[in-house]
Amino acid sequence: MSEYKSQYKNIFVNLPVKDIGKTRDFWTKLGFNFNPQFSDERNLCLVIHDNIFAMLLSEDFFKGFTKVEIADPRKANEAIVALSAESREDADGLFNKAVAAGGVETRPAEDMGWMYGRAFQDLDGHQWEVVWMDMAKAPAHPGEATNN
Numbered sequence: 001m002s003e004y005k006s007q008y009k010n011i012f013v014n015l016p017v018k019d020i021g022k023t024r025d026f027w028t029k030l031g032f033n034f035n036p037q038f039s040d041e042r043n044l045c046l047v048i049h050d051n052i053f054a055m056l057l058s059e060d061f062f063k064g065f066t067k068v069e070i071a072d073p074r075k076a077n078e079a080i081v082a083l084s085a086e087s088r089e090d091a092d093g094l095f096n097k098a099v100a101a102g103g104v105e106t107r108p109a110e111d112m113g114w115m116y117g118r119a120f121q122d123l124d125g126h127q128w129e130v131v132w133m134d135m136a137k138a139p140a141h142p143g144e145a146t147n148n
Helices: 020-029 058-061 088-100
Strands: 011-017 041-051 052-058 082-084 105-111 115-121 127-133
Touching: 011 115, 020 052, 020 088, 041 127, 052 058, 088 105, 088 115, 088 127
Parallel strands: 011 052, 082 127
Antiparallel strands: 041 052, 105 115, 115 127
């Protein structure tokens, strides 16, 4: 995949949350950890992978980074954050943990044969997907995707 290299080495998705403690409990129940160097009573640095993080900021702290209103993700879609899974079973496993921890399914499982995914909202209504893909069977172009 060297043809896709970029000078940017990390991704930090910043999302506002209502309750840091409840947010920490939710993601801990899903098996995630936090980087303590960037976590305190105002924000959590959720470690998704070596260079992928979600900065979960208290709403008051988040407001300091923007001049526009914070969207209510239960009323308006702000983003969908997708996580790649190692297998269909892993996608189901994380989804099931999310629902058990208080998350809400946003749509039924989607199986396209080469791609499988589950979707949920976290405690604050942010949309997350857990997706497994068999890239050897993936279509050459998005318009060629089928449910095989």
